[in-house]
Amino acid sequence: MPNQPVKRGDIVLEARGITKRFPGVVANDHIDFEIRAGEIHAILGENGAGKTTLMKILFGLLQPDEGEVYVHGQQVTIHSPLDSIHLGIGMVHQNRKLIPAHSVIENIILGHPKAGSVPDMRRTRDEIAEICERYGFNIDLKAKVWQLSEGEKQAVEILKTLYRGARILILDEPTSALSPPETEKLLESIRMMTGDDLALVPFITHKLPIVLAISDRVTVLRRGNVTARLRTADATENSLAKEMVGREVIFRLEHVEVEKGKPILEVEDLSALNDKGQLALKGISFTVHEGEIFGIAGVSGNGQQVLAEVLAGLRKAEAGRVSMDGVDISRFDNLERWKKGMGYIPSDRNNVGSIGAYSLVENVLMNYYFDSAFSSWGIVDSQKTRKLTEELIAEYDIATPGPDTTARSLSGGNLQKLILARVLSRMPRLIIANLPTQGLDVGATEFVQNKLLEAKRQQAAILLISEDLEEVLSLSDRVAPIYEGEFMGNLPVKDVSIEDIGAMMAGLKQKVAQ
Amino acid sequence: MRLGGYEVKLDKKVRVTGLEATTISLLAILIGLALVGLIFLKAGVNPLTGYRAIFSYAFVNAFGLPLTINRSVFILLCTCAFIIPMKAGLWNIGMAGQLYAGALGAFGVALAFGAKGSQTPTQAPAVIIGLMMLAALVGGALIGAIPGFLKGRFNTNEIVVTMMLNSIAFWLIAYMIKEGGPFMGGGGEGEGFKLSQSIFPPTVLGGAFTIPLALGLAALLYFMFAKTTLGYQIKAFGLSPSAAKYAGISPHNVPLLVFILGGLIAGLAGYHYFSAVPGVYKIPLNYGDFGDLSFYGIICGLISQSNPLAAIPFALLFGGLTNGGRFVQGQLQLGYGIDYALLGVLMITLVAFQFFYRNTLVWKKIERES
Numbered sequence: 001m002p003n004q005p006v007k008r009g010d011i012v013l014e015a016r017g018i019t020k021r022f023p024g025v026v027a028n029d030h031i032d033f034e035i036r037a038g039e040i041h042a043i044l045g046e047n048g049a050g051k052t053t054l055m056k057i058l059f060g061l062l063q064p065d066e067g068e069v070y071v072h073g074q075q076v077t078i079h080s081p082l083d084s085i086h087l088g089i090g091m092v093h094q095n096r097k098l099i100p101a102h103s104v105i106e107n108i109i110l111g112h113p114k115a116g117s118v119p120d121m122r123r124t125r126d127e128i129a130e131i132c133e134r135y136g137f138n139i140d141l142k143a144k145v146w147q148l149s150e151g152e153k154q155a156v157e158i159l160k161t162l163y164r165g166a167r168i169l170i171l172d173e174p175t176s177a178l179s180p181p182e183t184e185k186l187l188e189s190i191r192m193m194t195g196d197d198l199a200l201v202p203f204i205t206h207k208l209p210i211v212l213a214i215s216d217r218v219t220v221l222r223r224g225n226v227t228a229r230l231r232t233a234d235a236t237e238n239s240l241a242k243e244m245v246g247r248e249v250i251f252r253l254e255h256v257e258v259e260k261g262k263p264i265l266e267v268e269d270l271s272a273l274n275d276k277g278q279l280a281l282k283g284i285s286f287t288v289h290e291g292e293i294f295g296i297a298g299v300s301g302n303g304q305q306v307l308a309e310v311l312a313g314l315r316k317a318e319a320g321r322v323s324m325d326g327v328d329i330s331r332f333d334n335l336e337r338w339k340k341g342m343g344y345i346p347s348d349r350n351n352v353g354s355i356g357a358y359s360l361v362e363n364v365l366m367n368y369y370f371d372s373a374f375s376s377w378g379i380v381d382s383q384k385t386r387k388l389t390e391e392l393i394a395e396y397d398i399a400t401p402g403p404d405t406t407a408r409s410l411s412g413g414n415l416q417k418l419i420l421a422r423v424l425s426r427m428p429r430l431i432i433a434n435l436p437t438q439g440l441d442v443g444a445t446e447f448v449q450n451k452l453l454e455a456k457r458q459q460a461a462i463l464l465i466s467e468d469l470e471e472v473l474s475l476s477d478r479v480a481p482i483y484e485g486e487f488m489g490n491l492p493v494k495d496v497s498i499e500d501i502g503a504m505m506a507g508l509k510q511k512v513a514q
Numbered sequence: 515m516r517l518g519g520y521e522v523k524l525d526k527k528v529r530v531t532g533l534e535a536t537t538i539s540l541l542a543i544l545i546g547l548a549l550v551g552l553i554f555l556k557a558g559v560n561p562l563t564g565y566r567a568i569f570s571y572a573f574v575n576a577f578g579l580p581l582t583i584n585r586s587v588f589i590l591l592c593t594c595a596f597i598i599p600m601k602a603g604l605w606n607i608g609m610a611g612q613l614y615a616g617a618l619g620a621f622g623v624a625l626a627f628g629a630k631g632s633q634t635p636t637q638a639p640a641v642i643i644g645l646m647m648l649a650a651l652v653g654g655a656l657i658g659a660i661p662g663f664l665k666g667r668f669n670t671n672e673i674v675v676t677m678m679l680n681s682i683a684f685w686l687i688a689y690m691i692k693e694g695g696p697f698m699g700g701g702g703e704g705e706g707f708k709l710s711q712s713i714f715p716p717t718v719l720g721g722a723f724t725i726p727l728a729l730g731l732a733a734l735l736y737f738m739f740a741k742t743t744l745g746y747q748i749k750a751f752g753l754s755p756s757a758a759k760y761a762g763i764s765p766h767n768v769p770l771l772v773f774i775l776g777g778l779i780a781g782l783a784g785y786h787y788f789s790a791v792p793g794v795y796k797i798p799l800n801y802g803d804f805g806d807l808s809f810y811g812i813i814c815g816l817i818s819q820s821n822p823l824a825a826i827p828f829a830l831l832f833g834g835l836t837n838g839g840r841f842v843q844g845q846l847q848l849g850y851g852i853d854y855a856l857l858g859v860l861m862i863t864l865v866a867f868q869f870f871y872r873n874t875l876v877w878k879k880i881e882r883e884s
Contacts, residue, residue, distance in 0.1 A: 314759060335762035344760070352760045355753045362746070366761040369743045378742045 090161025151182030261290025295476030343428030356408035413444030572838030586833025592811025608676025610805030616781025619653025658777015706797030
């Protein structure tokens with residue numbers, strides 16, 4: 001079927017009355033939509049709105065209870081991802097399914113029928129290079145995947161589906177892990193693909209501006225139902241949010257004014273290496289005070305991750321000094337830092353911030369097992385931990401059947417709430433929050449941001465690392481754009497515009513005379 | 515999938531209860547026995563006769579039962595030595611080397627205090643027995659520390675390191691007990707010297723005192739992994755090294771610690787069989803067979819899903835079958851290796867049936883469309 005000539009505007013995929021029930025919940029309730037060649041059709045909805053279910057049905061991972069799917073006008077039954085690949089449907093997952101130790105090419109041809117048992121590497125490389133050029137992907141095909149940035153990994157996933165001949169691309173949260181310039185690049189490639197009459201179906205939970213910027217049409221889901229079906233030209237950020245959440249959402253957080261107290265975190269000339277042994281942090285100095293949110297804005301891979309890990313005691317510094325409350329903690333390990341009142345919210349909540357196979361109680365214990373109030377003679381006080389977990393679940397409104405469920409079963413937003421709850425429950429006086437709202441839906445983002453503001457009101461010093469400029473600007477008191485391991489400036493938020501920050505993130509130093 | 519008039523589907527199972535696990539394992543054993551029954555038939559032996567002979571020798575016979583228990587305790591200790599690193603996500607394939615090192619330690623102490631053969635020891639027996647056991651634990655722990663240290667510092671593959679150390683320890687023993695080695699026995703049969711009678715360790719109900727010790731140890735390990743901060747940290751490291759690091763659990767120390775603990779227990783296994791089991795009291799000529807036997811610890815650890823208490827019945831089963839199988843092979847004049855065939859098939863069915871720990875079959879009758 002994919003070799004059938006398709007004209008721009010033809011309906012390539014149509015879903016009618018898709019219904020899927022799970023015990024106790026209707027995940028998809030008679031969903032209709034259609035996708036046309038050369039069109040970007042965004043599916044928008046919060047976590048739990050039924051997007052994932054719908055996507056899995058289209059990709060053959062789930063079978064609908066009712067409803068039909070038509071591809072190029074013919075009714076089809078998609079039993080497995082293999083079927084959907086044959087139908088020309090490709091899926092780019094949010095959680096990368098690549099092999100880090102293999103090269104880009106090896107990942108792209110993995111499982112490809114054309115590759116055969118002895119792949120003709122030169123020919124393959126030429127073919128892939130041609131696709132890259134055509135859609136503006138700038139990638140070293142010989143590089144190993146672990147060396148790539150998130151944006152490049154995403155491009156590899158897209159290349160993989162394109163190389164398999166996909167004409168309909170389902171993109172799961174395509175921009176959630178990407179920095180602004182990477183997003184820009186991706187959008188450019190996506191536009192080039194639609195120019196070639198491919199159909200793209202991004203599924204998006206947040207980042208409404210992206211939806212407005214790229215899509216031609218939007219279908220909004222809420223609790224398994226389609227609540228709106230509109231042309232993007234007729235939509236606004238507010239109207240989309242209202243359809244998604246079912247109520248008005250305030251985008252601009254009110255600035256919380258807190259009397260700035262004494263300095264808590266002082267960093268002097270800090271340098272550190274990244275995993276590849278390159279100097280990723282080049283002599284950074286700054287101070288964070290009580291009741292202050294210090295924002296670090298930057299494109300991912302400019303040293304923020306390294307900085308967060310060095311401050312949390314998870315990575316060795318090459319040079320420099322870190323003090324907390326006037327005490328040099330440069331040589332403290334991470335537990336000593338926790339005990340001194342530091343709280344660290346890591347960016348990778350699945351692999352670093354939580355243990356999927358552990359229960360929620362055991363996950364809460366991650367920041368408490370070393371605390372003498374929660375164990376005696378090396379034996380864990382399981383009742384106390386359990387009670388704390390139940391309290392946190394209630395206070396942070398974490399949606400879960402109970403404290404004994406595994407962390408793996410929580411949605412991204414609820415998992416982040418659990419990590420936040422656990423870290424904040426220690427009443428840290430210094431909070432390092434690394435991408436705390438990345439990948440969260442509108443409601444969960446609002447929740448996390450409010451919790452950080454609440455901590456600020458209680459005189460905590462907060463270091464906020466974020467790629468979301470809006471977030472940095474609305475939450476922080478001071479902001480320091482970071483570029484290639486150096487601060488391009490360090491100034492009060494009220495003195496800067498979003499354009500200034502954008503320029504500094506791109507490597508232009510703050511003008512000295514300001 | 516359709517089968518007859520039924521739709522058969524696999525569903526993922528979230529948790530397996532103890533009862534389900536027991537049922538699944540028993541079913542696996544029955545099917546394994548039935549399959550090997552075919553071999554018996556082929557060899558012209560009634561399977562029921564064969565099995566009755568195996569089980570009665572292994573679990574009833576006055577000669578066979580003590581042998582079974584001693585072997586099972588040995589396997590149980592090796593299982594514990596395997597489980598501890600396994601909880602940290604690491605594979606200890608070095609129980610053989612660790613138990614050899616334990617034996618070398620124990621007999622080194624005995625030699626140092628003149629507790630050899632008919633000689634009179636130079637120290638009180640209690641002191642020597644205590645020191646022998648301590649030396650066995652230290653010997654196992656020291657050789658175990660090597661892969662643990664290398665793993666923690668340099669991320670060296672622990673499987674390769676433990677395998678190589680097995681070989682080193684094997685030949686070290688050979689050097690010590692054979693042809694003029696310092697541990698050589700009097701008769702020149704190529705086995706180690708026998709301990710002086712005065713330092714035979716105490717027995718409990720006629721059996722080695724290490725039997726209750728091993729059972730207590732399994733219970734202690736179970737408790738450690740269920741309730742203690744140490745067990746929590748080891749498991750956290752095994753499930754996610756990066757999350758464990760975030761929680762302040764040292765990626766250097768955990769591998770070292772689990773291999774020291776594992777080696778220590780394997781050292782105790784060596785002590786158990788060569789120094790505490792009545793009637794042995796020496797490093798025997800066929801010490802290599804015990805290295806082979808230690809590998810049943812891996813299979814017991816895997817089948818019991820790293821649960822030290824659940825490992826006890828499996829250790830008993832394998833201990834009994836290695837013993838009874840070999841006996842029956844001679845008694846019924848079966849071909850060489852039927853005991854290995856039996857154990858091999860059982861291992862395969864037990865491991866294969868683990869599939870049902872995570873999946874469950876759902877049968878649904880297909881309604882005839884009218």
